[in-house]
Amino acid sequence: MATDVAVPAPSAAASKWKRLTFDTEEDVAVSLAKYTAELSAKFVAERGAFTAVLSGGTLIETLRKLAEPPYLETVDWSKWHVFWVDERVVPKDHADSNYKLAYDGLLSKVPIPAGQVYAINDALSAEGAADDYETILRQLVKNGVLAMSAATGFPKFDVMLLGMGPDGHIASLFPGHPLVNEKQKWVAHITDSPKPPPERITFTFPVINSSAYVAMVVIGAGKAGAVQKALSDKKTSDLLPVEMAVLQDGEFTWFADQEAVSMVRN
Numbered sequence: 001m002a003t004d005v006a007v008p009a010p011s012a013a014a015s016k017w018k019r020l021t022f023d024t025e026e027d028v029a030v031s032l033a034k035y036t037a038e039l040s041a042k043f044v045a046e047r048g049a050f051t052a053v054l055s056g057g058t059l060i061e062t063l064r065k066l067a068e069p070p071y072l073e074t075v076d077w078s079k080w081h082v083f084w085v086d087e088r089v090v091p092k093d094h095a096d097s098n099y100k101l102a103y104d105g106l107l108s109k110v111p112i113p114a115g116q117v118y119a120i121n122d123a124l125s126a127e128g129a130a131d132d133y134e135t136i137l138r139q140l141v142k143n144g145v146l147a148m149s150a151a152t153g154f155p156k157f158d159v160m161l162l163g164m165g166p167d168g169h170i171a172s173l174f175p176g177h178p179l180v181n182e183k184q185k186w187v188a189h190i191t192d193s194p195k196p197p198p199e200r201i202t203f204t205f206p207v208i209n210s211s212a213y214v215a216m217v218v219i220g221a222g223k224a225g226a227v228q229k230a231l232s233d234k235k236t237s238d239l240l241p242v243e244m245a246v247l248q249d250g251e252f253t254w255f256a257d258q259e260a261v262s263m264v265r266n
């Protein structure tokens with residue numbers, strides 16, 4: 001059962017923000033599949049395409065129900081365009097690859113055209129792969145697949161389905177790392193990620209914060225400290241990356257299990 005808490009985000013009264021809390025991870029998975037399928041139907045009807053961004057990590061397992069009935073048959077997978085909010089700079093068949101994780105857990109089970117799954121070019125350096133990915137995004141804006149945010153001038157993805165690390169990092173934007181302040185690039189590279197492997201590419205905050213919808217999926221007690229800080233109305237100057245995810249013109253939804261919100265005081 002979900003507890004639906006809708007209150008203004010502490011640091012962004014204007015952005016739409018809500019928290020859905022579920023008894024178990026299984027309940028989160030059920031709700032997340034429904035949420036994603038409904039957004040897919042909405043954007044396919046409105047603009048004939050659905051741009052969905054994935055993180056790595058445990059999120060992919062929590063998305064498992066999208067590849068099951070009824071969604072396997074009812075979602076118009078032919079309109080999906082899939083991106084990664086961050087990717088490790090390793091070959092696509094490497095155990096550390098977020099592409100491989102998503103392919104094995106979800107993408108191999110649903111009929112998304114292969115040309116609409118935007119993996120990184122794994123033959124390039126981290127810097128080269130980030131530049132190349134940004135070039136691909138700019139091309140997709142030109143041909144109308146990817147929307148632009150009138151509010152920010154950055155691309156506006158239909159949904160970002162994201163996980164968060166125990167330290168409050170999202171994408172490959174880590175606490176205290178200068179990349180959290182990147183204001184120009186759409187896609188940046190990092191060669192000193194504190195979470196291995198060290199070489200990655202990542203969407204920047206201006207892109208994340210231009211999204212139409214973000215689902216922040218947090219499961220388990222390991223996330224409880226960062227969730228407590230993020231949901232606190234007392235904001236300090238040492239913001240965690242997850243606290244810097246403030247949508248300019250979109251809707252941000254926390255999908256949490258009871259353990260992840262166990263330190264939050266209501």
Ligand SMILES: O=C(O)[C@H](O)[C@@H](O)[C@H](O)[C@H](O)COP(=O)(O)O
Nearest residue numbers: 055056057058163164165170171
């Ligand atoms: O490539 C990555 O490392 C991920 O994209 C990363 O940002 C992930 O989403 C979080 O670290 C949460 O991961 P867990 O859910 O596995 O804790």
